Amino acid sequence: xxxxxxxxxxxxxxxxxxxxxxxxxxxxxxxxxxxxxxxxxxxxxxxxxxxxxxxxxxxxxxxxxxxxxxxxxxxxxxxxxxxxxxxxxxxxxxxxxxxxxxxxxxxxxxxxxxxxxxxxxxxxxxxxxxxxxxxxxxxxxxxxxxxxxxxxxxxxxxxxxxxxxxxxxxxxxxxxxxxxxxxxxxxxxxxxxxxxxxxxxxxxxxxxxxxxxxxxxxxxxxxxxxxxxxxxxxxxxxxxxxxxxxxxxxxxxxxxxxxxxxxxxxxxxxxxxxxxxxxxxxxx
Amino acid sequence: xxxxxxxxxxxxxxxxxxxxxxxxxxxxxxxxxxxxxxxxxxxxxxxxxxxxxxxxxxxxxxxxxxxxxxxxxxxxxxxxxxxxxxxxxxxxxxxxxxxxxxxxxxxxxxxxxxxxxxxxxxxxxxxxxxxxxxxxxxxxxxxxxxxxxxxxxxxxxxxxxxxxxxxxxxxxxxxxxxxxxxxxxxxxxxxxxxxxxxxxxxxxxxxxxxxxxxxxxxxxxxxxxxxxxxxxxxxxxxxxxxxxxxxxxxxxxxxxxxxxxxxxxxxxxxxxxxxxxxxxxxxxxxxxxxxxxxxxxxxxxxxxxxxxxx
Numbered sequence: 190x191x192x193x194x195x196x197x198x199x200x201x202x203x204x205x206x207x208x209x210x211x212x213x214x215x216x217x218x219x220x221x222x223x224x225x226x227x228x229x230x231x232x233x234x235x236x237x238x239x240x241x242x243x244x245x246x247x248x249x250x251x252x253x254x255x256x257x258x259x260x261x262x263x264x265x266x267x268x269x270x271x272x273x274x275x276x277x278x279x280x281x282x283x284x285x286x287x288x289x290x291x292x293x294x295x296x297x298x299x300x301x302x303x304x305x306x307x308x309x310x311x312x313x314x315x316x317x318x319x320x321x322x323x324x325x326x327x328x329x330x331x332x333x334x335x336x337x338x339x340x341x342x343x344x345x346x347x348x349x350x351x352x353x354x355x356x357x358x359x360x361x362x363x364x365x366x367x368x369x370x371x372x373x374x375x376x377x378x379x380x381x382x383x384x385x386x387x388x389x390x391x392x393x394x395x396x397x398x399x400x401x402x403x404x405x406x407x408x409x410x411x412x413x414x415x416x417x418x419x420x421x422x423x424x425x426x427x428x429x430x431x432x433x434x435x436x437x438x439x440x441x442x443x444x445x446x447x448x449x450x451x452x453x454x455x456x457x458x459x460x461x462x463x464x465x466x467x468x469x470x471x472x473x
Numbered sequence: 474x475x476x477x478x479x480x481x482x483x484x485x486x487x488x489x490x491x492x493x494x495x496x497x498x499x500x501x502x503x504x505x506x507x508x509x510x511x512x513x514x515x516x517x518x519x520x521x522x523x524x525x526x527x528x529x530x531x532x533x534x535x536x537x538x539x540x541x542x543x544x545x546x547x548x549x550x551x552x553x554x555x556x557x558x559x560x561x562x563x564x565x566x567x568x569x570x571x572x573x574x575x576x577x578x579x580x581x582x583x584x585x586x587x588x589x590x591x592x593x594x595x596x597x598x599x600x601x602x603x604x605x606x607x608x609x610x611x612x613x614x615x616x617x618x619x620x621x622x623x624x625x626x627x628x629x630x631x632x633x634x635x636x637x638x639x640x641x642x643x644x645x646x647x648x649x650x651x652x653x654x655x656x657x658x659x660x661x662x663x664x665x666x667x668x669x670x671x672x673x674x675x676x677x678x679x680x681x682x683x684x685x686x687x688x689x690x691x692x693x694x695x696x697x698x699x700x701x702x703x704x705x706x707x708x709x710x711x712x713x714x715x716x717x718x719x720x721x722x723x724x725x726x727x728x729x730x731x732x733x734x735x736x737x738x739x740x741x742x743x744x745x746x747x748x749x750x751x752x753x754x755x756x757x758x759x760x761x762x763x764x765x766x767x768x769x770x771x772x773x774x775x776x777x778x779x780x781x782x783x
Contacts, residue, residue, distance in 0.1 A: 211580055240613045311506075322512050438613070464657055
């Protein structure tokens with residue numbers, strides 16, 4: 190990539206245009222970040238201060254709202270549930286997705302295309318619309334109103350894209366690696382585990398991030414499947430929380446800030462991986 | 474070819490491959506294929522709460538499309554989904570394309586702007602919904618407060634309480650949330666255009682607008698295909714933002730009602746009335762399903778045709 194500032198004829202542009210572009214980008218970044226900043230700042234204010242001075246900087250020593258959200262509400266419970274559900278789902282997605290992807294990519298067979306198409310169909314269909322039969326199935330399996338109801342659903346949603354990412358990557362690894370190990374007498378499971386999978390960490394990371402964000406943020410399936418307050422995840426718990434404190438805006442903003450903090454901070458620290466992971470399916 | 478592709482198909486080998494593919498396929502069959510196929514079947518039955526009643530043929534479909542109570546609600550919601558699709562196509566995907574083009578030039582602060590654009594994308598829709606609901610509060614929200622402080626008192630209004638502005642406010646909140654996604658997908662598409670192509674055009678004296686229209690836009694067609702298809706599916710599955718910001722009934726006066734809300738109300742009950750109608754819900758889901766699959770496929774095929782290989 191060449192930078193705009195380089196002075197070759199091809200990239201030199203009119204000064205007004207460059208200025209305009211800069212102004213638009215700065216305005217856009219302001220629009221993207223300012224609401225988030227207001228959310229955080231308002232968490233440090235009392236409700237009265239929010240109403241009287243909505244744009245003023247708060248006194249950052251007033252952490253009462255945050256202490257109350259963490260100490261007196263069920264938010265920590267929702268947080269733990271989100272961690273458990275997201276973590277287990279990602280683990281299952283990676284294990285099952287890698288197994289199918291490996292078989293499709295490394296072993297020639299007549300059913301390969303069929304298997305890949307089977308997963309491709311799952312990629313296109315919105316499972317949200319099959320929520321009624323899923324609800325009844327989970328009830329029959331005795332999983333309704335448990336964290337497992339969410340885990341199996343998220344795993345089913347995340348599997349197709351993961352199979353594609355893994356199969357696509359594993360296919361690019363040279364066959365010589367396998368052959369050498371085979372000549373040395375390594376078994377097939379051993380070749381997969383010790384030779385191929387250590388090389389497959391980057392696509393696994395992409396698949397993990399691509400699935401983690403929508404799973405962590407999902408609201409629809411918990412809304413339908415979970416009734417018990419102690420099993421709610423963060424987005425669903427947030428609706429309970431917001432319903433309880435409708436008039437205490439300081440608490441509301443503190444709650445939103447706490448809910449948004451983990452993933453936002455992680456994103457800022459790992460922005461490149463996040464962007465790559467979340468746009469991977471569309472960019473390929 | 475490679476030795477590994479011509480493995481002897483011993484029993485042990487077959488068992489190993491089966492061990493790899495069977496669990497994922499069983500999992501997918503149980504939790505994706507079976508529910509989707511059942512959803513079609515369920516639509517042909519009468520339901521009493523959670524219990525399946527008798528076979529009623531197309532009754533549920535007729536009720537959803539032409540019935541006196543359901544049809545007006547469904548068509549009203551469908552219209553809102555169409556509005557949202559068109560508006561988001563322009564604001565969200567169009568805005569994303571322009572932002573991508575500005576970023577493509579790698580101006581000063583490129584990294585910062587790229588991170589900033591994507592911050593809302595990683596937030597939960599629920600957080601985004603509540604945040605904007607608080608900002609749009611008629612009395613104390615910062616939107617009206619800002620208008621008052623600018624002396625634009627007449628512009629201030631109860632955005633979410635006014636049926637002429639409520640849907641627009643939800644669409645803008647959605648665009649704020651997701652504009653970063655098309656922006657960065659388009660940026661990646663632009664970065665794959667061979668730089669010589671753009672340089673050659675510039676040397677020929679092509680102006681900015683012609684360059685965008687005749688070179689960049691056609692060459693990022695693969696990005697457009699996937700983004701438009703995803704937006705289409707997303708717009709007809711729209712649920713979270715309307716649910717959080719406007720409520721389950723699509724208030725005020727159904728002006729923010731969308732098919733996702735109608736489906737949820739029909740299938741899982743109105744909180745106050747607590748009625749569940751799985752038959753009608755399944756019929757609505759089936760119709761929406763077929764609509765999305767048919768039109769998304771047509772859209773994809775049509776958009777694919779204009780993609781150029783280079």
